[in-house]
Amino acid sequence: MAALGLLGILSMLVGLGWLICWIIVLIKQFQTAGIVHGIIGIVTCGIWTFIWGWMNANDLGIKNLMMIWTVLTVISLILRFAFGAGVAAYPTPATVP
Numbered sequence: 001m002a003a004l005g006l007l008g009i010l011s012m013l014v015g016l017g018w019l020i021c022w023i024i025v026l027i028k029q030f031q032t033a034g035i036v037h038g039i040i041g042i043v044t045c046g047i048w049t050f051i052w053g054w055m056n057a058n059d060l061g062i063k064n065l066m067m068i069w070t071v072l073t074v075i076s077l078i079l080r081f082a083f084g085a086g087v088a089a090y091p092t093p094a095t096v097p
Helices: 002-033 035-043 047-055 063-089
Strands: none
Touching: 002 035, 002 047, 002 063, 035 047, 047 063
């Protein structure tokens, strides 16, 4: 059960890193592409910002940041699967009223 706590903390740290990468690229998006692209980046919960970031990574010099963001996305997906599978192994006992 302690492993689930560590997995949860690791998942939160990866999520925080992902959020920081999104905010940095979103700021670049507002500065470079304008308000409409920035708002679309917010509304799409980062999907458009991620795509836009890769499309403009070389021009803006953010290729390393985009690589980090991609790795964090993959790690996040793996941890979500592992965390979900781990929780399923320890079902919550039913309570009787």
